């Protein structure tokens with residue numbers, strides 16, 4: 329059967345599922361596994377990543393050019409590091425996202441190279457700007473999402489963006505099971521952009537200890553905070569905080585960012601904790617859907633069951649709610 333949306337048609341994938349770009353976590357191995365599961369896997373390129381990472385992980389993700397994949401960049405970091413865009417163009421991905429800042433300056437070069445362009449938006453104004461910039465996909469990223477995000481919940485944001493723009497809209501933030509995927513597809517989304525549900529997969533580039541933290545966390549264990557960016561002196565625009573698992577560091581510093589910025593010892597502690605894999609101080613970015621991640625499963629299996637189970641669920645619900653007969 330399969331589910332057909334503008335996303336599956338444009339990307340040539342079996343399922344309307346995109347594996348979110350996640351710096352430090354979604355590298356080539358995870359992206360490839362997502363694509364092998366029937367979705368489109370993306371590589372996350374962080375603001376402090378070296379440009380060499382792009383070619384290396386792209387080769388892994390695409391299995392040396394055999395599979396489609398995507399690359400996720402951060403607009404605010406690209407201005408200072410144009411090399412990241414150059415390496416991205418050379419890697420020939422199917423899709424590139426330019427999020428957290430204006431994608432507009434980069435759209436033409438990407439389109440000229442035959443690459444589809446997406447951007448994550450966190451409110452109506454940024455959705456309109458993205459559509460006007462000529463993007464192929466707009467990703468409505470709710471505050472439930474893991475990693476850097478805005479302040480509007482996924483469901484209100486999705487409804488607002490679907491009502492506002494004419495380009496295909498993909499839903500991000502809080503989708504980790506077939507119920508979530510079925511819900512956003514029924515609402516009109518062209519697909520789902522999922523990160524947190526992949527955080528415990530063995531293909532993730534994170535540490536085993538970080539994956540164990542994900543498995544142990546409940547839906548109430550996250551906080552939207554700037555403390556890790558402040559402590560590292562990373563130039564994230566202030567409107568984007570990051571959703572991470574709460575720990576001793578966030579309990580100590582969240583709400584005291586000015587004091588943290590002046591405390592060089594705290595910055596050093598964080599750097600040391602990251603090296604040592606001490607996640608009572610170091611960060612594990614994760615969304616509210618972390619409470620739904622209970623087992624470590626291969627990413628291809630996560631994606632396949634997400635898609636197949638959502639299809640069954642949609643058929644059953646349509647039959648139950650509307651009396652639409654299920655085809656044999």
Ligand SMILES: Cc1cc2nc3c(=O)[nH]c(=O)nc-3n(C[C@H](O)[C@H](O)[C@H](O)COP(=O)(O)O)c2cc1C
Nearest residue numbers: 348350351372473474475501502522523524613615
């Ligand atoms: C660990 C982690 C790292 C992330 N890194 C990036 C990134 O490098 N670039 C980006 O555009 N989005 C990044 N995000 C946000 C995701 O693209 C996506 O919006 C989010 O994972 C979707 O919500 P969910 O986590 O509830 O599935 C990250 C998310 C997580 C959980």
